[in-house]
Amino acid sequence: xxxxxxxxxxxxxxxxxxxxxxxxxxxxxxxxxxxxxxxxxxxxxxxxxxxxxxxxxxxxxxxxxxxxxxxxxxxxxxxxxxxxxxxxxxxxxxxxxxxxxxxxxxxxxxxxxxxxxxxxxxxxxxxxxxxxxxxxxxxxxxxxxxxxxxxxxxxxxxxxxxxxxxxxxxxxxxxxxxxxxxxxxxxxxxxxxxxxxxxxxxxxxxxxxxxxxxxxxxxxxxxxxxxxxxxxxxxxxxxxxxxxxxxxxxxxxxxxxxxxxxxxxxxxxxxxxxxxxxxxxxxxxxxxxxxxxxxxxxxxxxxxxxxxxxxxxxxxxxxxxxxxxxxxxxxxxxxxxxxxxxxxxxxxxxxxxxxxxxxxxxxxxxxxxxxxxxxxxxxxxxxxxxxxxxxxxxxxxxxxxxxxxxxxxxxxxxxxxxxxxxxxxxxxxxxxxxxxxxxxxxxxxxxxxxxxxxxxxxxxxxxxxxxxxxxxxxxxxxxxxxxxxxxxxxxxxxxxxxxxxxxxxxxxxxxxxxxxxxxxxxxxxxxxxxxxxxxxxxxxxxxxxxxxxxxxxxxxxxxxxxxxxxxxxxxxxxxxxxxxxxxxxxxxxxxxxxxxxxxx
Numbered sequence: 140x141x142x143x144x145x146x147x148x149x150x151x152x153x154x155x156x157x158x159x160x161x162x163x164x165x166x167x168x169x170x171x172x173x174x175x176x177x178x179x180x181x182x183x184x185x186x187x188x189x190x191x192x193x194x195x196x197x198x199x200x201x202x203x204x205x206x207x208x209x210x211x212x213x214x215x216x217x218x219x220x221x222x223x224x225x226x227x228x229x230x231x232x233x234x235x236x237x238x239x240x241x242x243x244x245x246x247x248x249x250x251x252x253x254x255x256x257x258x259x260x261x262x263x264x265x266x267x268x269x270x271x272x273x274x275x276x277x278x279x280x281x282x283x284x285x286x287x288x289x290x291x292x293x294x295x296x297x298x299x300x301x302x303x304x305x306x307x308x309x310x311x312x313x314x315x316x317x318x319x320x321x322x323x324x325x326x327x328x329x330x331x332x333x334x335x336x337x338x339x340x341x342x343x344x345x346x347x348x349x350x351x352x353x354x355x356x357x358x359x360x361x362x363x364x365x366x367x368x369x370x371x372x373x374x375x376x377x378x379x380x381x382x383x384x385x386x387x388x389x390x391x392x393x394x395x396x397x398x399x400x401x402x403x404x405x406x407x408x409x410x411x412x413x414x415x416x417x418x419x420x421x422x423x424x425x426x427x428x429x430x431x432x433x434x435x436x437x438x439x440x441x442x443x444x445x446x447x448x449x450x451x452x453x454x455x456x457x458x459x460x461x462x463x464x465x466x467x468x469x470x471x472x473x474x475x476x477x478x479x480x481x482x483x484x485x486x487x488x489x490x491x492x493x494x495x496x497x498x499x500x501x502x503x504x505x506x507x508x509x510x511x512x513x514x515x516x517x518x519x520x521x522x523x524x525x526x527x528x529x530x531x532x533x534x535x536x537x538x539x540x541x542x543x544x545x546x547x548x549x550x551x552x553x554x555x556x557x558x559x560x561x562x563x564x565x566x567x568x569x570x571x572x573x574x575x576x577x578x579x580x581x582x583x584x585x586x587x588x589x590x591x592x593x594x595x596x597x598x599x600x601x602x603x604x605x606x607x608x609x610x611x612x613x614x615x616x617x618x619x620x621x622x623x624x625x626x627x628x629x630x631x632x633x634x635x636x637x638x639x640x641x642x643x644x645x646x647x648x649x650x651x652x653x654x655x656x657x658x659x660x661x662x663x664x665x666x667x668x669x670x671x672x673x674x675x676x677x678x679x680x681x682x683x684x685x686x687x688x689x690x691x692x693x694x695x696x697x698x699x700x701x702x703x704x705x706x707x708x709x710x711x712x713x714x715x716x717x718x719x720x721x722x723x724x725x726x727x728x729x730x731x732x733x734x735x736x737x738x739x
Contacts, residue, residue, distance in 0.1 A: 162200055164248040165190050169255065176218060176255055183207070183214035186227075186249055201242045204234040204249060215255055216287040221318050221325065222256030259285040262324040266297045268331060273300040285325035290316070294329055301333045302369040307392060307402050308334030337367045340393070340401035342375075346408045350384060354442040358382060359406060360478025367402055375478075377513065379408065382473050383445070384437045386411045413437050421734040423628060425727060426636040427457035445471040454492070459635055461492025479510045485522070489620075493637065495651040498528025498535075498619060506543075519544040524570075526618055530653070532645030537618040539578075541570035551589065555711040555736045558596040562587040570621070572612070579612030581621050587739055599666040603739045605630070607658040614656055614686060615645065622654025625682030625697065626725055628732045630660045632680050633699020633718035638725035641686050657685035657694065662739065666705070674705040674712070678738070679721075697723020699730075703738075711736045 165186060169177045181187050185203035194200065204227050215223045227234040228250045230243065237243075261283050266275065278286065279293035294311060301309035313330035342361045344352045359375040372390055379388045387409040393402055419431040433449040447469045454463050467487040475482035487502040504522030511517065520543050527536040545566035551557035568581040584606050592598040607623050614622075627636030641655040660682035668674045678701060685694030701718030715733050720726025732738075 162186075162190055162195065162246055162249065166248075166250045167253075168251070169253045171255065173255070176215070176220070176253075179214045179218055180211055180251070180253055183210045184251065185210060186251070197244055197246045198242045200246050200249070201229060201234065201237060202239070204229055205237075205239070207251065208235065211251070211253060213287075215253070218255075219258045219260070219284040219286045219325075220255040221259050221285070222320050222323075224254040224256070226250075226252040228252075257323040259318065259323045259325045261285045261289075261327065262319070262322075263326040263328065264293075265327065266293055266329045266331065268333065269297055270300040270304045270306070270333070273297055279327075290327055290329075297329075297331060299369055301331065302367070305336040305338070305366040305368070306333040307337045307367045308396075310334070335396070335400060337396065337400050337402045339363050339365055339367055339371070340397050340403035343403065343405045344408065345405055346410070348410050349413065349438050349441055350408075350410065350443065351441050354474070355379065355406060355408070358443055358474040358478060360474065361404060364401075372404070375406075378474075378478055379406065381510070382437070382443050384410055384413075384443055411437065419735065421628075422732070423636070424729070424731045425457065425459055426454055426627060428455040429453040430455065439470070443473045445469075445473075447471075454636075460494045461497070463489070463491050463493075465489035476507070477509070481508050482506070483508070485520075491528075491620075495653065496528055496530035496619065498526055500524065500526040500620060514550055515546070515548050517544070517546045524618065524620075526620060528619070530645075531651040532643075532648045535619070536574070537576045538573040539570040539576050539618060540573075541568050543568040551587075556707070557587075557589045557601070557737070558591050558599050559589050561589065568621075570618075572616070572618075575616060576618060577612035577616035579617065580610045581607070582610070583607040597668050599664075601662075601664040601666060601737070601739065603660075603662040605658070605660040609656040612656075614641065614653070615643065617656070619653060622656065623658030623684055624654045625658065625660060625684050628716075628734070628738065630680065631682040631697055631699050632678070632701055632716055632732060632738075633720045633730055634682075634697050634723065634725045635727050635730070638727075639682060639684050639695060639697050639723065641684060655684035655686055655694075657688055659683045659689065664738070666737075672707045674707070676703040676705060676714075676716070677701075678703065678716070678718075680718075681722075695723070697725050699726070701730075705737070714738060 167181055169180055185206050186200060189200055189203050207227055208225055211225055212223060229237060229246055230248055261281050264279055264281055275293045275296055276289060278289040298309045310332055311329060312332040315328045317326040339361055341363060342356050342359060344355045347355060358378055360378055361375045362371060376388055376390045379385055385408045389407045391405045391407055397403055413436055415435045417433045421429040431451040436446040439446045450466045452462060452464045454460055465488060469483055469485050471481050471483040473481045483506045485504040485506060489500045491498045502522060502524050504520050506518060506520035508516060508518040522541045522543060525538050543566060548563045550560040551562050552559050564585045566583045570579060572578045587603045590600050592600060609617055609621055624637035624640045625631055626634040626638035640652045642650045642652055644650050662678060662680045664676055664678040666674055666676050681698040683689055683694050683696035687693045698721050699718045700721050701716055703714055703716035705712040705714050713735055717729060717731045719729050
């Protein structure tokens with residue numbers, strides 16, 4: 140029987156660079172041939188990492204070889220092997236026997252031989268006392284593989300449970316780990332000291348420059364005087380990060396307790412540069428070029444107010460319609476009403492020059508958005524819209540006051556390149572028309588789901604469904620920007636942008652195309668990575684637009700299919716898609732699309 144404690148040790152050796160000669164050979168052998176253990180040893184080896192990087196300095200390589208004893212041993216502990224024997228030979232000499240100051244000038248070959256020994260299993264597993272309702276990880280139980288990470292995870296879980304119950308100073312009081320090498324069993328006995336139950340004290344701010352301290356405290360929303368909670372502490376930290384004002388946020392707990400039971404917190408922040416600029420470009424064969432730009436001031440008045448100006452020019456060089464352009468100004472203020480509620484003002488102008496009509500619109504609105512969790516948000520607003528223009532049937536004018544509200548549930552693992560999870564966005568917009576504008580309700584839903592096949596991210600199936608409807612308003616008396624079209628990169632690739640709608644006439648005039656009152660669309664993609672940077676995609680899209688639903692002759696549909704290439708920039712993939720129509724009468728030959736990020 141032997142007794143030991145888990146200890147993490149780190150050693151750094153710095154030396155003056157010597158002669159440059161490549162490491163000609165590195166052999167890593169793991170007894171038993173376990174693929175899992177071989178991968179773990181390779182991943183832990185600093186020598187392997189230096190070889191992959193092309194490092195040639197002999198002193199650096201020797202320092203890495205000497206550190207590999209501890210790195211490989213830790214990797215084996217993590218897999219439940221506690222009786223390993225590790226040999227690292229540098230040109231035939233054991234690395235541990237070579238003095239650091241007598242490093243050879245040239246190293247040509249290193250051989251790492253690992254005998255992991257028998258895998259251990261947990262025997263007795265005790266952590267006490269535990270907070271009421273604490274559930275330790277499933278892997279920390281008698282008979283389970285004795286992986287060192289399971290011990291750390293179980294202790295962390297127990298301490299976090301005490302902190303969640305108000306015991307902010309909970310800590311490990313004792314730990315005893317006993318390895319029976321003959322039986323290959325590991326017994327673990329950990330004692331905890333919960334400490335006193337505490338309440339949140341005053342929040343102090345350090346590092347602020349332009350932000351006012353009272354606004355930082357308001358945004359953080361730390362509940363002073365209430366029982367300490369790990370969740371509330373992390374939530375306050377997240378609120379400050381969410382503003383985008385700070386490049387770094389850290390919530391530091393006081394070492395000492397303020398009588399009788401208050402624990403002070405210090406928010407240590409580092410502010411980012413207040414202004415940000417961004418530019419974007421997209422290209423489609425029929426629709427032409429789209430240019431976009433945005434300017435943002437993160438802290439306009441010292442209270443976290445965000446002033447944003449964004450502009451877009453689209454259909455540049457389009458052979459189907461004129462140039463569209465728009466400008467939007469927003470002013471957002473976080474922590475309005477509640478710490479998780481942001482109030483915003485919106486002012487927007489848009490000019491559209493489409494195939495069958497031209498219009499100018501103005502929007503003025505107030506919006507509130509609320510964060511329930513980092514995955515679930517909701518919004519509600521009050522907006523006035525004015526739109527006027529001309530079509531083949533004559534001029535038109537629409538005025539309405541709306542109360543838009545919506546909810547977004549985002550469970551994607553990576554927002555701009557998801558490999559698993561789902562995304563749902565639903566909106567409802569009741570509007571009150573003035574003059575010749577009807578009143579009604581516009582509703583939409585956008586659902587997306589992602590699933591990896593086999594190795595995470597290697598093959599991904601992505602599916603999307605969209606639906607929309609306008610209720611209560613006649614087609615010609617509904618604001619044009621509330622109606623639905625299909626076609627283009629956001630709905631059905633392979634068909635021109637907004638090419639599918641509803642043909643109507645007015646006062647016995649000529650037929651012209653406007654959007655429909657009902658909309659359905661679906662997309663299916665298979666994404667495959669062929670290298671770390673390059674991926675390929677196959678896809679099929681379908682869309683339908685209806686006047687009074689989708690039955691009979693009141694609706695038309697079309698579909699497209701194609702292939703694409705993705706190049707991962709690190710900030711998100713650049714996409715290039717080529718698509719062709721496979722059904723419907725709106726197609727106009729092969730279309731291609733270029734943009735940043737996945738199509739959905």
